Amino acid sequence: MKGDLLPFGSLDVSKINVSGGLSIGLWAFFALAMVFFVGASLVLIFHWRTYGISSRQVVTAEITYISVSVVLITLALISLSFI
């Protein structure tokens, strides 16, 4: 048959993964979100370090902020890996 002579003639189109484009788009969106997150975090940490008079409060704020952010980013990454 003619289809057998074609390189991909026996390929079942219904099994082609069409979600590859969506996954790439979401990874790009995630990368953009991380750029904004890092920018905002740097601004916040700059303000705490420059103007925060009590170093203990600044350290507590930094630890709380960074630890919860890391947890949320990790969960987002895990979700993204399943897409």
Add this chain to the structure above:
Amino acid sequence: MLVSKLNLDTGEKIIFEVRRHWFVFWTQATGLILAALGPMIIWTIGSDFLPEKILKAAESQAAAIFFFHFLWLLLFWVLFFIRWTNYYLDVWYVTEKRIIDVEQKSLFHREVSNLRFDKIQDISVEVNGVIATFLDFGDIRVQTAAEDSRGFQIKSVAHPEELRRMIFTHHNREGDKVTGPHKILWDQKK
């Protein structure tokens, strides 16, 4: 760090830091928390009323939904800390000689003013509302003698009466140094 940015005199120390009451901050932050948890709450309540087709479609895209939901939480986490930073950096520093009013109007807008105790003309305290009365917070307004001066004001500060008493004490002490014994009476009017 901050001490050098305040340009304190030699030997001058910060006696007191005055910020707005925590209740004021958490009232503002509650809106952010509700917005962050909103999608979760809406889904929990609304999923019972959605048609099965939509529920199945949501199940098949669960990973994408969770992905966006975690980014949504991250966004509001950052906004919460931006709000907290504006609250935390809005402060009066009271030293032995003056009040330093640091007003963080936004992340990139900061105003620092100084008011020496011997320039103070009048101090007024306003405690308005049931919650403010029970939690003991209110507004303090400090007037100077200058005609074009807008005065200093800090809103929703904890224990305003104690703060006023402390400022009076330091004002009278500074006034004695400059002009001899001089006291502001509690009910002095202009």
